[in-house]
Amino acid sequence: MTDLRMTGLLTVDCGAGREDRDTGAVRYWTPPRARYDCLLCGGREGPVTGSVRVREFVEHHRRDHRARCGHAKTT
Numbered sequence: 001m002t003d004l005r006m007t008g009l010l011t012v013d014c015g016a017g018r019e020d021r022d023t024g025a026v027r028y029w030t031p032p033r034a035r036y037d038c039l040l041c042g043g044r045e046g047p048v049t050g051s052v053r054v055r056e057f058v059e060h061h062r063r064d065h066r067a068r069c070g071h072a073k074t075t
């Protein structure tokens with residue numbers, strides 16, 4: 001059996017908004033937010049706000065945090 005361990009918690013709040021029927025863009029009244037809590041070092045990345053920044057954050061938070069985290073294994 002593989003040794004699985006939870007090392008971090010990614011929290012994403014998708015916010016609240018409505019898609020504009022004409023432009024396809026979403027108008028948010030509560031913007032999306034995301035943050036990452038590392039359970040190894042107790043550090044936190046974010047929070048970031050806004051759909052574009054949240055999407056980038058979700059994609060890169062592990063790599064970005066690994067550079068700062070003293071506990072992450074370099075693999």
Ligand SMILES: [Zn+2]
Pocket residue numbers: 038039040041042043065068069070071072
């Ligand atoms: Zn960490």
